[in-house]
Amino acid sequence: MTQTFEFRQKSHLDPALGEAGWQTLNAATLIGRWLNTDPGTRGLAELTIKKDGELFGISAIAAGASRPIEWPLTAAKALANLEEEAGQRAVALEVTFDFGFMKAAAHIRVNKGVLVIVVFHTFSDNSGRSNYVNREFFYRQV
Secondary structure (H helix, E strand, O other): OEOOOOOOOHHHHHHHHHHHHEEEOOOOHHHEEEOOOOOOOOOOEEEEEEEOOEEEEEEEEEOOOOOOOOEEEEEEEEEEEEEEOOOOOOEEEEEEEEEEEEEEEEEEEEOOOEEEEEEEEEEOOOOOOOEEEEEEEEEEOO
16 A cells, blocks of 8 residues: 655755655555544544545544544545654655634654654634644554
């Protein structure tokens, strides 16, 4: 399962990204059901990542006060992940969940077998709530 990337202006990229190995990267490490490593999370409890051809779909379940909250299935954009640790080459994902009153823009990648997600929450409903960012870690459900 590979992902193909096209670069428009290679001269603007890190020279390593111009190497042939970056043109096709394996996305298999992202696919599957992922559970939060913190069972008491107040954020995302579960992620499911699917791939259909070149397209990725992300569904999420957040922890709610009385019950889990399902987030809408959303398409994700694939990114080449320039890993600073040991020169790893991987696919990362960018996704935005739009709830109307709030957007949750996320970056997702796997690092040493752990799925890491950074979510930027931005409120647009004039509620006075502060925008915030959080990072959470997930393990693959088998």
